[in-house]
Structure formats: structure tokens, C-alpha cells
Amino acid sequence: MSRWVRHAVASLALVAHCGTVLARADGPVSYVREIAPIFTQSCLGCHHPGKQKGGLDLSTYAGVMKGGKHGSVLVPGKPAESHLLESIQGADATMPKNGDPLSAAECARIERWIRGGAPDDSPAVATEVQSPPTYSAAPVITTLAYAPDGQTLAVAGFHEVLLLSSTNQQITARLVGAAPRIEAFEYSPNGHQLAVAAGAPGVFGEIQIWDTATARAQHTYRVAFDSVYGVHWSPDGTRVAFGCADKTARVLRVEDGRELVKFDQHSDWVFGAVFVKNGQQIVSGSRDKSLKLIDATTGALLDILNRDSEPIQCLARHPREEWVLFGSEVRPRLYRAVAKADNIDPNADPNAVREFEHFDQGITAVAFSADGKWLAATGSPAGEVRIHEVATSQRKATLRGHAGLVFGLSFSPDGTRLATAGYEGTVRIFDWAKEQRVAQFVPVPIVAAASAK
Numbered sequence: 001m002s003r004w005v006r007h008a009v010a011s012l013a014l015v016a017h018c019g020t021v022l023a024r025a026d027g028p029v030s031y032v033r034e035i036a037p038i039f040t041q042s043c044l045g046c047h048h049p050g051k052q053k054g055g056l057d058l059s060t061y062a063g064v065m066k067g068g069k070h071g072s073v074l075v076p077g078k079p080a081e082s083h084l085l086e087s088i089q090g091a092d093a094t095m096p097k098n099g100d101p102l103s104a105a106e107c108a109r110i111e112r113w114i115r116g117g118a119p120d121d122s123p124a125v126a127t128e129v130q131s132p133p134t135y136s137a138a139p140v141i142t143t144l145a146y147a148p149d150g151q152t153l154a155v156a157g158f159h160e161v162l163l164l165s166s167t168n169q170q171i172t173a174r175l176v177g178a179a180p181r182i183e184a185f186e187y188s189p190n191g192h193q194l195a196v197a198a199g200a201p202g203v204f205g206e207i208q209i210w211d212t213a214t215a216r217a218q219h220t221y222r223v224a225f226d227s228v229y230g231v232h233w234s235p236d237g238t239r240v241a242f243g244c245a246d247k248t249a250r251v252l253r254v255e256d257g258r259e260l261v262k263f264d265q266h267s268d269w270v271f272g273a274v275f276v277k278n279g280q281q282i283v284s285g286s287r288d289k290s291l292k293l294i295d296a297t298t299g300a301l302l303d304i305l306n307r308d309s310e311p312i313q314c315l316a317r318h319p320r321e322e323w324v325l326f327g328s329e330v331r332p333r334l335y336r337a338v339a340k341a342d343n344i345d346p347n348a349d350p351n352a353v354r355e356f357e358h359f360d361q362g363i364t365a366v367a368f369s370a371d372g373k374w375l376a377a378t379g380s381p382a383g384e385v386r387i388h389e390v391a392t393s394q395r396k397a398t399l400r401g402h403a404g405l406v407f408g409l410s411f412s413p414d415g416t417r418l419a420t421a422g423y424e425g426t427v428r429i430f431d432w433a434k435e436q437r438v439a440q441f442v443p444v445p446i447v448a449a450a451s452a453k
């Protein structure tokens with residue numbers, strides 16, 4: 001089960017959803033697929049948990065039903081008594097405030113949904129925070145990361161991120177959220193927060209912000225109706241950038257979840273976005289093969305940095321230089337993240353800095369050491385991890401012994417250790433320069449199947 005295959009399965013689920021919508025044109029209206037997208041598109045800018053104009057949060061079914069500061073805005077089965085409908089319909093529509101009115105078709109769909117009793121088909125997975133999951137076998141580990149102080153190793157589980165002491169591997173906290181699948185996470189520059197990109201493919205994607213000292217969720221923002229990937233902090237720790245299976249790259253304000261940028265000029269899934277130029281710009285990488293430079297304030301496309309090569313599957317920012325590296329289906333490629341001069345030969349690839357060794361069937365993860373000297377990359381052949389010197393692209397070490405693909409790579413802050421994990425559900429720590437494994441463990445508590453509740 002490669003990352004690519006898992007994505008492919010998710011996209012099939014999407015196609016199935018669209019089919020359902022068509023087939024049911026006369027049946028009950030789906031809140032998740034037909035109503036919530038209208039609110040997301042036209043209303044959430046002013047009606048989300050961080051900004052509840054009129055006291056109204058339209059980002060969840062529960063919020064819609066709760067209503068605003070004047071009480072309920074929707075009465076199931078009774079469109080005429082539903083203030084929400086009145087606010088969007090007809091010549092004296094007031095919502096979206098100062099924005100383009102909804103189309104007649106959208107209003108009719110909302111009316112039909114209310115008339116039909118405003119049914120809730122939000123998926124069961126989208127429930128609130130649960131108690132820590134129990135495991136009867138080691139789960140696939142999609143990502144891991146050392147904290148900036150090197151004391152803690154964060155590891156993705158199912159529905160949760162586990163924080164472990166990096167010295168004795170004991171669990172110090174379990175960050176359990178509603179989203180079953182953790183796709184990516186990153187510590188804030190000061191290490192006080194962890195931003196997690198998680199979701200359920202084809203259903204929802206969310207960004208969770210955790211306080212790492214108290215292990216409490218500070219914010220959970222539902223941001224899309226599909227998986228989100230590759231979350232990255234701005235250098236000042238106020239914003240995060242990420243990619244999404246709905247082909248967008250986005251920037252979110254951490255404090256209130258406000259969407260500052262929604263960039264929609266990719267034609268395929270966006271697997272990551274990173275800040276460059278001291279937070280003024282972002283670079284997004286997509287399966288559409290392009291690496292795009294975007295203004296982080298206006299969302300304007302500034303340049304396409306690469307010449308199309310291969311679908312981009314993962315992304316990392318060089319910690320010192322204005323460089324972005326991506327892993328493709330073929331090899332890691334390093335690019336300068338600066339807009340190109342005009343009048344350049346369209347066949348030239350002037351921003352290419354360097355490329356690294358070829359992998360047979362694609363790259364699943366890349367990571368830089370904190371000083372930017374070393375690059376770790378992994379992919380197929382299954383689970384081989386290679387460490388290259390960034391300056392020369394020479395391979396310096398090869399770490400073997402993984403059964404199956406590796407999805408998570410992280411250097412310890414001092415650069416001497418590399419932690420790896422993936423399909424097997426086992427974390428390994430290497431003294432990479434010596435190609436020696438110094439620890440190996442399953443990060444989650446395993447409950448014997450017979451005694452599991």
C-alpha cells in the first residue's frame with residue numbers, strides 16, 4: 001500500500017460521491033455533499049468558529065442547527081419559518097453580506113433540503129474527540145518528527161499523534177482527535193505547538209493545533225471536504241500553509257482559523273505547501289508536476305518554478321537557503337524558490353539547483369537536517385533510506401532493514417540521528433553516519449486481541 005495507492009483509493013471515493021449526487025437528483029438532499037459546500041464557498045468567511053458574525057457558525061451541521069444570536073435560523077421541514085433561507089432568497093437577500101448572491105439553483109437546493117427535514121448525513125467519523133484508540137496490531141505510521149528541543153518524538157497513530165520521550169521511548173502524551181487519518185504534522189518554530197493535517201479521504205480534512213506542553217487541542221479547523229497534506233508553519237508562528245486533495249493550496253491564520261489564501265490554480269492534488277521569503281510567499285507542489293510560487297498575502301501566482309518533470313509527491317523547505325526540494329515519482333529535485341527573470345528560454349530550467357539519485361518507483365518522504373547539510377529520502381525499492389550531502393548530492397549512507405515503505409523521516413535537531421517509520425508500524429532510530437540502528441520499537445500500546453474490548 002504505497003502513499004500513491006492510498007491516494008488513488010481516495011480519488012475513487014470522490015468519483016463515487018459525484019455519481020451519487022447525480023443519481024439522487026430527486027431524492028433527499030445530502031447535507032455533506034450538496035449543502036455544506038455552498039456554505040463553505042459563500043458563507044464560512046464570516047461564519048466559522050473563529051469568526052461568528054451574528055453569532056452564527058455555519059462550518060458544521062451542529063452550528064447550523066444551533067443558530068445565531070437571535071436564536072434558531074432553520075426549522076426542519078419548514079422553509080417559510082427558516083430565517084437562513086429568507087436571508088439568501090429574493091431581491092432583499094442580505095447574505096452573503098456584500099457578496100455575490102447565491103444562484104437560484106443553490107437557494108432551491110437549500111430550500112429542498114430544509115423542506116425534506118434538513119437531514120444530517122455527516123459521517124460518523126466526524127464526531128468529537130474520542131478516548132485513546134486501542135490497537136491490536138501496529139498501525140501504519142504516516143509521519144513522525146523530532147521536537148525542536150530534541151526531547152520528544154511525535155509519531156502518527158490512528159486518530160492520534162503520540163508524543164514519546166526520545167530518550168526512553170515512553171509515551172508522554174496522546175493527542176487524540178476526530179480525524180482518523182493523520183497525514184502530516186510540524187512543530188511550530190518555538191516548539192510550543194504542533195500543527196496536524198488530518199482527515200478522512202473524500203469526507204473531510206482538518207488542521208489541528210495542539211499545545212505541546214499541556215497536550216490540549218487549542219484549535220480544530222475543518223478546512224475542506226477531502227484530505228489535507230504537508231502542513232508548514234510561517235517563520236513567525238502565526239500561520240500555516242498546506243495542500244489539499246481538492247487541488248488547492250491554502251494559508252490559514254492559526255489564532256482563529258481564518259483562511260487567508262486559497263490558491264486554486266493547480267490541476268491535481270497538492271501534496272504540500274511551504275513558506276519562503278520570510279513568510280511572504282509560499283511554494284506549493286502538486287501531482288500536476290508543477291512547483292508554484294504564490295504570494296502569501298494576495299494568493300496571486302508569482303511564478304512556476306520548475307519545468308514539468310514528474311508528479312510531485314512530497315515537499316521540504318531547505319532550512320537555510322531559499323530552496324525547496326520535492327520528491328517525485330523518480331527522484332528528489334532541489335529548486336531555488338525565487339521568481340525567474342522574464343524572457344527566459346521556456347525549455348530552460350534555470351531554478352533547478354540539483355537533483356539526487358533515482359528511485360525505482362517513487363519517493364514517499366524527504367527531510368533535511370536542521371543545518372541543511374543532509375538530505376534523507378526514501379521510497380521504492382521498499383523502505384531503503386538514503387542520506388545525501390546536499391552540497392554535492394553524494395550518497396553518504398544507506399539505511400536498510402525496513403519491511404515495506406517508509407513514510408516518515410526526521411533528523412534529530414543535532415543531526416546525528418535519523419528516525420524512520422512507515423508501513424510496518426515500527427519506529428527505528430539510526431546513528432546514520434555509521435549506518436547503525438540504535439533503537440527500534442512499536443510506539444503504540446498493543447492490546448492482545450482476546451482482551452481488547
Ligand code: HEC
Binds near residue numbers: 042046068
Ligand atoms: C462578509 C461577511 C458575511 C458573509 C460572507 C456571510 N454573512 Fe451572514 N452575517 C454577517 C453579519 C455581519 C451578520 C450579522 C447581522 C448583520 O450585520 O447583518 C450575519 C448574520 C447572518 C444571519 C443571522 C444570524 C442571526 O441569528 O441574526 C444568517 C442566517 C446569516 N448571516 C446567514 C448567512 C449565510 C447563509 C451566508 C452564506 C450564503 C452568509 N451569512 C454569509 C456577515 C456575513
